Amino acid sequence: MAAFSFNKLVIFGVGLIGGSLARSLRERAGATGRVVGVGCSAASVARALDLGVIDEVVALDDDAALARALEGADLVLLAAPVAQTGLLLVRIAPYLAANTVVTDAGSTKGDVVAAAREALGARVAQFVPGHPIAGRESSGVDAALPALYVDRNVVLCPLAENAPADVKRIAAMWRATGACVHRMSEAQHDRVFASVSHLPHLLSFALVDQILDAPDVQLKFSFAAGGFRDFTRIAASSPEMWRDVCLANRTALLAELDAYTDVLARFRAAIEASDGAALEAAFARSRVARTEWQEGGALKSPGESVAK
């Protein structure tokens, strides 16, 4: 594990993602810097303090404490729901020193970058957008693990304004947790995750929603088995988080949803026309691709790696 050191890391929102970063840098990378948690939810940061994940708690609405927290901080991580990004950056801006690098962990990037530009103006150069791909159904700081990021992907979407050294520093931080760091444009990021993450969540929520409004709902749940279980596992995800993701990544998500609806219409027509050959060919192509993906075959090449 690469060594990594920092002076002071300030984490806004100490849940699964922020808590796991703090634990990983300390317990795996041997970092000894101070970790300050800023509470969006007071109960959550208090719990993080109890667990020893952070050294100090600061309330978001306490100007003086926030100023002290950010003083001498070399790293800031925003790990609160993406919809709060703009508000948090507006709170941070007055106290942001010139040598502090800010990054985030939001699942969408276009909206985050727009909010950062609005909140920070020219100092957006200090903001390196990021997204660690490490969701779990469980959330909150109790679920935080020092090994959460080992072999996980972290996507950085550097801005034209970012200093290369700042991007490298954030990349080094994530590498120290055991993650693989990749680089994409914001637009590419949002298209990719609308497709492989946001849309499946929406589709999974939709299936449970449909059954709940259908006749025989009790009987249907009684006979739901393994296929239903796996398909709907992500329908147990956080409603608030996925509401925010759907709205934050609206443009890319609606494009993917429309393309998906077109595929369903094609499948529907094949079923109605008893076109077994078309169905079998489509299913067979999907099966091959899904199997190759699972086996880490040709399709699973990594994204463009960020320069060390």
Place this chain on the structure above:
Amino acid sequence: MAAFSFNKLVIFGVGLIGGSLARSLRERAGATGRVVGVGCSAASVARALDLGVIDEVVALDDDAALARALEGADLVLLAAPVAQTGLLLVRIAPYLAANTVVTDAGSTKGDVVAAAREALGARVAQFVPGHPIAGRESSGVDAALPALYVDRNVVLCPLAENAPADVKRIAAMWRATGACVHRMSEAQHDRVFASVSHLPHLLSFALVDQILDAPDVQLKFSFAAGGFRDFTRIAASSPEMWRDVCLANRTALLAELDAYTDVLARFRAAIEASDGAALEAAFARSRVARTEWQEGGALKSPGESVAK
């Protein structure tokens, strides 16, 4: 485990389902009767014979051998793809003794019953439609397990013409494998499984299909993670089987697909209108129901049990 005995069991299609029944009755229920495998695929039954799952192989197109196989058989299981049900029953009909009870393991029931009525005429009274809910991604006789049916559900859809004693015999056979036996009408069965099994498979195949035709396909697969993995696990299922299921259960499946498309249109409108409250309420309702289902709570009551 309940004891169960038979004189001769003839299985058409000795793969995962038929092979597991044979192994379970012998290895768990202590049955000593003869098991004959009739090959839809010659390689598959030969393998079943090699593995000791069956005692004898008969080719489907050998009239004399088929007549001998069915002579003295008290039980027949059809465990080939549902689309073959009619053809198999036409082959069986000339040699079907009056005291033989035939059942099947098809995932759809309306089409199976229609095919059985056409193939057997008045002797459809000897056919007790059934569906063991025990799919796995792996198929074939090598995947067959004696414990496959333990605590799994088996649905029987008895016909008005069936003798109650014949229905009880098939129910006893499945109970001897460790399964829980339930009873539904064919229409109810097909609606329930269109909703909780067939539609999710179609939706899962469709997501992979959509990605394969999209730009950035390689990048998308590279960054697909746990949510995608679970959502698309069933897209690695057998294309032939799911083609047949989609066509066999067309009416119920299209009704479910249309209702699902309506939910997607509602979600789409909420996203477009930035109606976060509507999205969050829908996601929260789905999350609660999915979580209760997983925990075996109020929604997971068993179906109506068949009388012993």
